[in-house]
Amino acid sequence: MASLKEIKSRINSVNGTLKITSAMKMVASAKLHKAQAAIANMVPYERQMHEILYRLLSDESTPTCAEYVEQRPVKKVAIVAVSSNSSLCGAFNSNVIRLFFETAQEYLDAGLTRDDILVYPVGRKVATAVSKDGYVPQGDFNRLADRHIYDDISVFAESLTGMYLKGEIDRVELVYSHYKSSSSQYPMRETYLPFAAGSAVGSAAGSAAGSAASAVAPDAVRGTGAVSGSGGGEADPDARRETGSGEYFKDYLIEPDSETVLRALLPKVLVLKINTMLLDANAAEHAARTVAMQEASDNGRKLLQDLSLQYNKQRQQSITDELLDIVSGSLA
16 A cells, blocks of 8 residues: 555646646647637638639530549559647547558559658658658658648649659548547548549538638538539529539639639649648647547546545544554553
8 A cells, every 4th residue: 555655746746747738738729729710711712712623624615634633553652641740639640640551551452562652741750650660751841730831831732743743653642630620530531633623522621610610611622623612602693504413603704714724723722732731630630639638637637536535545544543552552
C-alpha cells in the first residue's frame, strides 16, 4: 500500500497535468474556431468557382481539356498525405498514416514498386512514418501543415499539375483527415488528377463549413469533379437553363470564349482544392486535439477523485491507529 506521502505526490502530479491539458484544450479550441472561420469564408468562393467550371464542362461545344482528364495506365503515382506536425491529437495521425499505407499497398499489389510511388508528406508525423517504412519523401512540406500561405500552396499544386501534364506521373492521390464536426473526423482519400469532369463528389469543405457557420449549406459539393447547381442558392428560374439530366444551371456571358476561360479556370480550381484540403485537415487536427485534451482532463479529474478518496481513507486509518495506540498505552 502506498504511503500518504506517495499519494500526495501523485495528487500534485495529476493537478499539474490537469493544468497542462486544460490549457492545451483552450488553445486547440481557439485554433479550431479560427480554422472553421477560414473554411466558412473559403466555401462560397470555391462553390461559385466549381459551379462555373461545371457549367463550362457540361457544354458540349466547349473543349474538355483532355490533358487534365485523360485516363491512362498508372505506371507512376504521387500520393499527398497530410498529418500534423505535433502529437497529442488522439488517433488523428494514425488514421491518416494507416490510410496512406493502404493506398500505397493497392498500387504495390497492382504491380508498381516503391520507386514508382512518389510520396509528398505534409506534416512531420506522416513524413517520419513513410521514411521508416522505406519510402523516400519528395521534399520537406511540413510548413504547409501549419502555415496556409496561398503562394506556397500554389507552387506546390502547380508542381504536381506540371508533373502530371508532362507525363512524369499518371495519377495524384490525396490522403487527409476530413473535418465533419468537432467530435467527428475521419480519413479521406481523393483522386486529384486526372480531373473527373463528369462526377460530383461529397464536399469535405462544405460539411466542415456547415459546422462552422449555419449559413453555409453542409451539402456543398467539392472534389475531383464539379459541383451541383444547388450550391449557388435559389435564383430566378428564368436566369437558369435546363440540361438534359434535368438539372438547372445559371447562364453566363463568357468573354472572350469558353475555351480560354476554361483553361484559365481549371488550374485555379486545382490550386484551390489543395488549399481547401489543407484547411480541412487543419480543422480536423485541432478538433481531434480538443477532444483528446477534454478526455484527458476528464480522466485526470476521475483519477484525482480516486486518489483523494484513497488519501482520506488512509489518513483516517492512520489517525484511528494512533488513537488505538494511545488508548492501549493508557490501559496498560
